[in-house]
Amino acid sequence: IAGITQAPTSQILAAGRRMTLRCTQDMRHNAMYWYRQDLGLGLRLIHYSNTAGTTGKGEVPDGYSVSRANTDDFPLTLASAVPSQTSVYFCASSEGDDTGELFFGEGSRLTVL
């Protein structure tokens, strides 16, 4: 059972470069999310998608973009990376039902130099 797969697991990136973090789920969940996790700040929502074809902005969307062309994939793109985007990024999905339980990927550790 794969659940949610994120790639890459870890990446070091030069400032100004473009980077796409990939996220794929095989649970046919409607809703998907991208969070970043920084020490002392917890998980902060970057972007979300309630269903294929729709996306929305979370708490910290600046510098990031997403797309949701189909149910399974939800890539996160940094158009021009900056050092403040150094973080651990988690993709998550949920069925969108009342319980709202989130299933998380294993995370992508990104370092921008």
Added chain:
Amino acid sequence: GQNIDQPTEMTATEGAIVQINCTYQTSGFNGLFWYQQHAGEAPTFLSYNVLDGLEEKGRFSSFLSRSKGYSYLLLKELQMKDSASYLCAVRDGDYKLSFGAGTTVTVRA
């Protein structure tokens, strides 16, 4: 956004009980969640409360008071494997989930 407060760190002895408090202020409310996150791993779901009261699940219980904007997670019969970060999360009126900074629990022998 939401204001979600929980203690940064707690330490307890194996076999003991620990209570992690969480207070929140939110625009609309559609449930409170607790997640467990071991170091270097992804968060995993522990509990969900949408109505006032206590939800018990094995050694873990979660309590909610909506009028007070307050929840706690109770961990009983602590085991070494319970050493982790515990995240309080609130779902707002738009069904978006916001997380507190997390409470790191250290269980000592």
